[in-house]
Amino acid sequence: DARVxxxxxxxxxxxxxxxxxRCQPILGHNTVFWYRQTMMQGLELLAYFRNRAPLxxxxxxxxxxxxxxxDATLATLKIQPSEPRDSxxxxxxxxxxxSREGNEQFFGPGTRLTVL
Amino acid sequence: AQRVTQPEKLLSVFKGAPVELKCNYSYSGxxxxxxxxxxxxxxxxxLLRHISRESIKGFTADLNKGETSxxxxxxxxxxxxxxxxxxxxxxxxxxGSRLTFGEGTQLTVNP
Numbered sequence: 446d447a448r449v450x451x452x453x454x455x456x457x458x459x460x461x462x463x464x465x466x467r468c469q470p471i472l473g474h475n476t477v478f479w480y481r482q483t484m485m486q487g488l489e490l491l492a493y494f495r496n497r498a499p500l501x502x503x504x505x506x507x508x509x510x511x512x513x514x515x516d517a518t519l520a521t522l523k524i525q526p527s528e529p530r531d532s533x534x535x536x537x538x539x540x541x542x543x544s545r546e547g548n549e550q551f552f553g554p555g556t557r558l559t560v561l
Numbered sequence: 562a563q564r565v566t567q568p569e570k571l572l573s574v575f576k577g578a579p580v581e582l583k584c585n586y587s588y589s590g591x592x593x594x595x596x597x598x599x600x601x602x603x604x605x606x607x608l609l610r611h612i613s614r615e616s617i618k619g620f621t622a623d624l625n626k627g628e629t630s631x632x633x634x635x636x637x638x639x640x641x642x643x644x645x646x647x648x649x650x651x652x653x654x655x656x657g658s659r660l661t662f663g664e665g666t667q668l669t670v671n672p
Contacts, residue, residue, distance in 0.1 A: 449604075478659070478660075487647075487662065487663075487664040487665045488605075488647060488662040488665065490659055490660075490661075490662075493659055501659065536604070536605065538605075549595070549607050549610065550607075550660060551607075552597075552604045552605040552606065553604060554603070554604045555604060
């Protein structure tokens, strides 16, 4: 049963520290998404990649957030420097997107980030 | 532009009662609509999508293009249905486009 995995599951850090979150998409999926979930805003799309190329990162604060896919099996989301308002659950999702096919996304378990 | 609206942040019903979670969308093209569910502290998972016309866990949703709605319904709610429900939209014209999620509705089914 293939699943999206994310590490770490929980992260507590102090303001100003760098945070790196990792995601392993389902093998064979060509699209990877990063979302942030908070009580106030719900689910927000931060960025997404197709075939490892960034397609849209308009949802990300550019000055402190960066997202990359060094290879097809790894996606990273970095925050530097982190701030208390970044506290949230960060979800990665992957999908196999084909023309005119369903756009189902498969979600990872999330990384719960707390910035003190 | 794509937009999804779930007017109720919180919905509470009693076990055995019917439940309807509302979802309205805005999209100029041909939409593909989904419902995702997130049980307490778990990952989001797909509940159903309109193109498959399935009934999952007793839930159904019909796409009403005239009213631009995709409400989720279940005739008899169960306690295990308590969860956060997200309606989502994807535009079919663009291959593999992003999903736009609604704000979510927290459903609580009371015993």
